[in-house]
Amino acid sequence: xxxxxxxxxxxxxxxxxxxxxxxxxxxxxxxxxxxxxxxxxxxxxxxxxxxxxxxxxxxxxxxxxxxxxxxxxxxxxxxxxxxxxxxxxxxxxxxxxxxxxxxxxxxxxxxxxxxxxxxxxxxxxxxxxxxxxxxxxxxxxxxxxxxxxxxxxxxxxxxxxxxxxxxxxxxxxxxxxxxxxxxxxxxxxxxxxxxxxxxxxxxxxxxxxxxxxxxxxxxxxxxxxxxxxxxxxxxxxxxxxxxxxxxxxxxxxxxxxxxxxxxxxxxxxxxxxxxxxxxxxxxxxxxxxxxxxxxxxxxxxxxxxxxxxxxxxxxxx
Amino acid sequence: xxxxxxxxxxxxxxxxxxxxxxxxxxxxxxxxxxxxxxxxxxxxxxxxxxxxxxxxxxxxxxxxxxxxxxxxxxxxxxxxxxxxxxxxxxxxxxxxxxxxxxxxxxxxxxxxxxxxxxxxxxxxxxxxxxxxxxxxxxxxxxxxxxxxxxxxxxxxxxxxxxxxxxxxxxxxxxxxxxxxxxxxxxxxxxxxxxxxxxxxxxxxxxxxxxxxxxxxxxxxxxxxxxxxxxxxxxxxxxxxxxxxxxxxxxxxxxxxxxxxxxxxxxxxxxxxxxxxxxxxx
Numbered sequence: 001x002x003x004x005x006x007x008x009x010x011x012x013x014x015x016x017x018x019x020x021x022x023x024x025x026x027x028x029x030x031x032x033x034x035x036x037x038x039x040x041x042x043x044x045x046x047x048x049x050x051x052x053x054x055x056x057x058x059x060x061x062x063x064x065x066x067x068x069x070x071x072x073x074x075x076x077x078x079x080x081x082x083x084x085x086x087x088x089x090x091x092x093x094x095x096x097x098x099x100x101x102x103x104x105x106x107x108x109x110x111x112x113x114x115x116x117x118x119x120x121x122x123x124x125x126x127x128x129x130x131x132x133x134x135x136x137x138x139x140x141x142x143x144x145x146x147x148x149x150x151x152x153x154x155x156x157x158x159x160x161x162x163x164x165x166x167x168x169x170x171x172x173x174x175x176x177x178x179x180x181x182x183x184x185x186x187x188x189x190x191x192x193x194x195x196x197x198x199x200x201x202x203x204x205x206x207x208x209x210x211x212x213x214x215x216x217x218x219x220x221x222x223x224x225x226x227x228x229x230x231x232x233x234x235x236x237x238x239x240x241x242x243x244x245x246x247x248x249x250x251x252x253x254x255x256x257x258x259x260x261x262x263x264x265x266x267x268x269x270x271x272x273x274x275x276x277x278x279x280x281x282x283x284x285x286x287x288x289x290x291x292x293x294x295x296x297x298x299x300x301x302x303x304x305x306x307x308x309x310x311x312x313x314x315x316x317x
Numbered sequence: 318x319x320x321x322x323x324x325x326x327x328x329x330x331x332x333x334x335x336x337x338x339x340x341x342x343x344x345x346x347x348x349x350x351x352x353x354x355x356x357x358x359x360x361x362x363x364x365x366x367x368x369x370x371x372x373x374x375x376x377x378x379x380x381x382x383x384x385x386x387x388x389x390x391x392x393x394x395x396x397x398x399x400x401x402x403x404x405x406x407x408x409x410x411x412x413x414x415x416x417x418x419x420x421x422x423x424x425x426x427x428x429x430x431x432x433x434x435x436x437x438x439x440x441x442x443x444x445x446x447x448x449x450x451x452x453x454x455x456x457x458x459x460x461x462x463x464x465x466x467x468x469x470x471x472x473x474x475x476x477x478x479x480x481x482x483x484x485x486x487x488x489x490x491x492x493x494x495x496x497x498x499x500x501x502x503x504x505x506x507x508x509x510x511x512x513x514x515x516x517x518x519x520x521x522x523x524x525x526x527x528x529x530x531x532x533x534x535x536x537x538x539x540x541x542x543x544x545x546x547x548x549x550x551x552x553x554x555x556x557x558x559x560x561x562x563x564x565x566x567x568x569x570x571x572x573x574x575x576x577x578x579x580x581x582x583x584x585x586x587x588x589x590x591x592x593x594x595x596x597x598x
Contacts, residue, residue: 049438050431051597066438069339077435083428085356092355099348100437101340103333110330140432145333176327 001026001148001179002047007056009042009203016042018203020056024181024196026147029174031194031211032183039203040183041079044152048077060148072101076141077150081133086126090117090136093125098143111139131162138169148179155189167193223254223262226275236269237262253279340437345446348437353420353450362416363458366409370462371469373404378470385477397481398491398560401470405462406495406554410502410527413455417503418519420451421510421589430598440594448507448586455503456496463496487560487571494557494571501575501582502527505550508585511593526581527551543567547574550581 002024009017017039024030032040045051047058049065058065060074068074084093094108112118115135120128125136134154141149151170155163170193174180184190190197190211197214199207207214227233230246237244242257254262259278266273353359378401385392424430437443471480481488506523513519531551534542546552547567553574556564568574 045431045597048431048435050434068438070336071340071438072436073333073336075435079431079435080428083431085352085423085427085429087356087358088352089355092351096348096351096355097432097436099351100344100433102336102338102344106331107333114329142328142330145330172328 001061002181003057003059004043004047005057007043007046007058008054009039009046009051010054016203017046017053020200020203020205022198022205022208024148024179024198026179027174027177028195029170029180029182029193030196030198031190032181032198032200033187033190033194034183034185034200034206036185037202038185038200040185040200041152042203043200044077044079044150044181044183047150048075048079070101070144072097072103072144072146074144074146075148075150076144076146077152078134078137078141078154079150079152081130081137084125084133084136087124089122089124090128090139091121093136094140094143097140101144103143107143111142114142115139130157131159134158134162134166138166146178148181149173151180151182153183153185155184155186163189222279223257223259224275224277224279225252225254225262225266225273226250227252227266227271227273229271232269233266233271236265236271240265251275340439340442342442342446345437345442346450349446349450353454356423358419358423359416359454362412362419363454366412366416366458367462369412370405370409371466373408374401374466375469375473377401377403378473382474382477382479385474385479392477392479394561394563395479396559396561397471397474397479398467398485398488399558401467401474401481402463402491402495402558405466406499406558409459409462410499410554411524413459413499413503414506414523414527415520417451417455417506418510418523419516420447421507422514422516422519425514426516434598441590444511444590444593448504451507452500452504455500459496459499459503460493463492463499467492481560485560490571491558491560494575495554498553498557498575498578501553501578502550505578505582505585508582508587508589511589512585548577550578553578 004023005021007017007020008015020039020043032043034040042051046053047060047065060068065071065075088096090112091108094111095105098105098108109118109121112121115138117132117135117139120132125133128136138151138154141151149170151166154166154170158166170180170182174195182193194211196210197207198205199214225233225244230250230252233252234244234246237252237254237257240257240261242254242262244252244254246252257265259276263273263276266276381395381400385395424433433443434440467483471482474480483489483492502523505526506519509522510516510519513522527550531546531549534545534549537545543565544567546565547569552568553571556568556574557571559571569577
């Protein structure tokens with residue numbers, strides 16, 4: 001649905017987006033992940049034509065954004081919940097948007113109902129909490145029943161109820177067959193919602209893969225085995241190409257093999273196994289590892305809390 | 318709230334009618350009309366315009382009337398039409414310039430511009446719609462104010478016997494022309510708003526061009542001043558609201574000065590649309 005090719009954007013001397021290429025497919029939630037300052041918001045602004053790229057091209061459904069007949073029917077985007085005139089009521093805000101794309105008036109009441117804001121429709125939006133502003137922004141994105149929805153950091157500053165609501169909404173939209181493109185710097189948030197990931201750092205593409213692949217790619221993925229015969233299992237695993245090391249308490253940590261493979265090896269060798277656990281690297285760890293080199297504004301925090309992988313580089317993955 | 322609505326599969330929204338054509342000027346005009354009528358600042362500005370213009374012009378006319386009754390000699394060279402339009406011309410233009418500038422700078426100060434351009438990425442369409450809707454509002458309010466100020470002023474001047482009538486020489490041109498030039502000043506500020514994208518800079522520049530530059534020009538040596546003054550956007554109001562002969566011979570005629578101000582407005586509007594289309598939002 002969205003095709004980005006060789007996208008580059010500079011602000012003065014600073015390169016915000018650097019030769020970025022990726023595609024976003026319908027029917028799933030694509031997470032757009034990267035540290036603050038990685039170029040996520042800039043990329044979204046470029047997709048919407050708010051800023052002009054220095055190089056590269058973007059198409060939505062095969063067309064440039066500004067050539068879309070009715071942009072609201074194609075793309076509903078929420079970049080910043082505060083991008084409204086605070087003096088205008090929620091109803092009039094949505095009405096003035098709907099009118100630009102010749103959408104029927106009744107649609108305004110429908111989306112207000114959907115986001116639970118019918119009761120405050122006539123209230124001016126400057127009095128709204130962040131959560132309410134976010135709901136108003138989402139109502140606006142749904143006015144045109146768009147095939148693509150795009151949210152920039154949608155859960156920022158929301159309470160747990162609001163976060164859950166947005167997660168469910170994104171899943172519903174994707175299940176409807178829509179293209180959902182959502183950015184976040186919160187890896188845990190992506191873990192809960194995204195099917196596919198596009199990871200950026202310093203404006204460059206770091207990874208474009210499924211969530212499962214992204215986690216598996218991390219060197220943190222391992223299998224924990226507890227067995228009364230550790231030495232025999234270590235040898236058997238080494239023979240099959242895995243690496244096993246013994247923990248202080250005698251449990252083995254196996255890398256390079258999947259849980260099923262480890263279980264099969266033990267069975268073939270007649271080794272008893274008391275525990276076999278997948279140690280899933282969290283997305284957080286995988287992300288830190290992959291973007292370690294590309295964090296733009298690194299705080300002077302102790303090195304131990306930033307596990308930078310030795311072999312991963314910013315652009316080579 | 319409606320958590321369940323969003324998580325139960327399909328969204329509870331009705332089906333949209335099939336799309337035909339494309340988002341264009343018609344929708345943009347309706348949208349801009351909704352925008353301008355749905356914020357309080359529009360009403361405050363227009364009420365200020367009415368109260369200041371009509372109220373002050375009535376006071377000036379009433380005071381002039383009693384003065385003329387006591388000093389009949391001052392009736393020579395007294396321009397009843399111009400006097401009844403003075404506050405509207407002098408201060409009304411400033412208030413309308415504030416509205417014209419804010420119609421566009423408020424989009425930037427609130428961040429609304431990002432939403433507006435997302436739903437209508439054809440920027441020229443958005444700009445033209447915004448300019449046309451403001452021009453329409455400005456014209457209607459200017460004509461209304463100009464005629465009310467004129468008729469009220471003449472009613473108050475009637476006791477001095479100096480009241481003008483619309484059929485008098487140059488009177489209709491003065492009333493209509495003043496309304497048109499005040500509208501042009503608003504359009505000029507609209508263009509400045511698109512250039513600066515900042516309310517304070519826009520209003521400061523508009524005030525500078527309409528009030529400060531003429532004062533500075535007045536300080537120039539006479540032979541320069543008389544060459545420059547007719548090219549200023551601020552010179553039209555005094556010329557077009559006058560109905561008596563004896564105007565400054567270095568000025569163009571009423572419609573000539575109108576054309577100068579119109580040229581300034583067009584220049585600002587064109588510079589505004591070029592930058593509006595070219596720059597990152």
